[in-house]
Amino acid sequence: MTNTDDKQAVNGLYPRLVVSDGPRAVDFYRSVFGAEEVERYTDPDGRIVHAMLRIGGVPVALKDEADGDPAPTTLGGSPVIIAVDVADPDAVADAMVRGGATVVHPVADHPYGQRGGRLADPFGHMWMVFRTTEDLTPEEIQERTTRMHT
Structure with missing residues (x-):
């Protein structure tokens, strides 16, 4: 439980993406x-040095890489995956590919109740685009996930 007087209380949170070409990245995300x-x-x-975007009402900052802030393309990738719930993951994935993204996992139906896929944008950031196709309980999701991996 968080005490509202706690000096460590979180007042907000947003990702800050470091990219190799900021203006091009803004255009891509737009x-x-x-x-x-x-x-x-x-x-x-x-x-x-700082740009603030809103994607679906969610704040996302970005900046060009500089000393101390390398882009994923400089590092050889990123272990972070940004998950985006969209109306049509196929259309979003197609738009990403047209903009220069690479398909990591094609958009497909998954037994855990989602249709989605994973793409790497031209700046090295990983995006999972998906939509829910079935309303499942956590127990049903776990059962289906276990079956997928056995």
Whole structure:
């Protein structure tokens, strides 16, 4: 239980994506997810030091890579997967591929009640796009997941 007077209380949380080409990334997320750019701050060379987007009402920040902040493409990938619940994962995946993303796992129906797939965007970030196809209890999901892995 969190005490409202706790100095460690969380007041907000959002991902901050480091990318190799900030302006192109903003355009990609705008095209694929309908992102709205809320703010953008650049250095004298025009590199993004902070941009705030809204994707489906959720804040997502991004910045160009710089000293101490390497992009996944510089690191050889990222272990973080951003999950996005969308109306049509097939259409979103197609738009991502048209924008330069790579399919990691094609969009398909899954026994745990979702249709979805995983893609790597052109900037090295992993995205799972999905929609729920069945309302299952946690027990049903666990049972189906166990069957998938046996």
